Amino acid sequence: MATDTKSLYVLxxxxxxxxxxxRHKKQPLRLGPGLRHIPPSAIxxxxxxxxxxxxxxNSMWMEYNGGRYVPAQNDLVIGQVQRSAAELYLVNxxxxxxxxxxxxxxxxxxxxxxxxxxxxGALVYARVVLANRHMDAELECVSAATGKAEGLGPLTGGMxxxxxxxxxxxxxxxxxxxxxxxxxxxxxxxxxxxxETAVGRNGRVWVGSDSPKTIVLVGxxxxxxxxxRLDVEQQxxxxxxxxxxxx
Numbered sequence: 648m649a650t651d652t653k654s655l656y657v658l659x660x661x662x663x664x665x666x667x668x669x670r671h672k673k674q675p676l677r678l679g680p681g682l683r684h685i686p687p688s689a690i691x692x693x694x695x696x697x698x699x700x701x702x703x704x705n706s707m708w709m710e711y712n713g714g715r716y717v718p719a720q721n722d723l724v725i726g727q728v729q730r731s732a733a734e735l736y737l738v739n740x741x742x743x744x745x746x747x748x749x750x751x752x753x754x755x756x757x758x759x760x761x762x763x764x765x766x767x768g769a770l771v772y773a774r775v776v777l778a779n780r781h782m783d784a785e786l787e788c789v790s791a792a793t794g795k796a797e798g799l800g801p802l803t804g805g806m807x808x809x810x811x812x813x814x815x816x817x818x819x820x821x822x823x824x825x826x827x828x829x830x831x832x833x834x835x836x837x838x839x840x841x842x843e844t845a846v847g848r849n850g851r852v853w854v855g856s857d858s859p860k861t862i863v864l865v866g867x868x869x870x871x872x873x874x875x876r877l878d879v880e881q882q883x884x885x886x887x888x889x890x891x892x893x894x
Contacts, residue, residue: 663698718778724740
């Protein structure tokens, strides 16, 4: 599938040529993680990595593996409940990141009587609804468009695995095969393994399955793909090897 996504590597403070900035007639320009707008019109990277420009979505962002996760509005994240406070949960998103808040009524159909009771350590799949550098991020577990859960909410069973921020973003991209070369989950499914996943932009992937062996195998495949920066062919060989060892 053809794509008009463009990318190049830049360093913090580099001047980004204005010709690279997409100009959509109807959509406003969207800047993702790793980029800062300096009025009136300058856009500069705040971290080293790959600058990705998506003209069709009129968006730009930085792709990088290292660094600390910084919450951004509309990010999908996997958080771990630290404790319950008055009418909200305090949720950890990543090491060295301030806690986020999750209102106890920010779930589909939640009322004071029906709201989920989340214990310390519980995992939730949520969306960042508010984020700025001076306050804790605020989360919710419903779609902004429909008010329905649409896959968001408590994650029960399974296991959460840590991955790099770069791999997390690539897994979340709608066209990961074309833009990021990540097919490991599809390849595992093609081998007949039954599992489900939730990917958090904060570098966490939750894997659920009736088979504990499958959960561990998927986690290993993600870790080795990430650490080895494997291309598609290497991912295919990895999956074949892991499935053969399991069986």
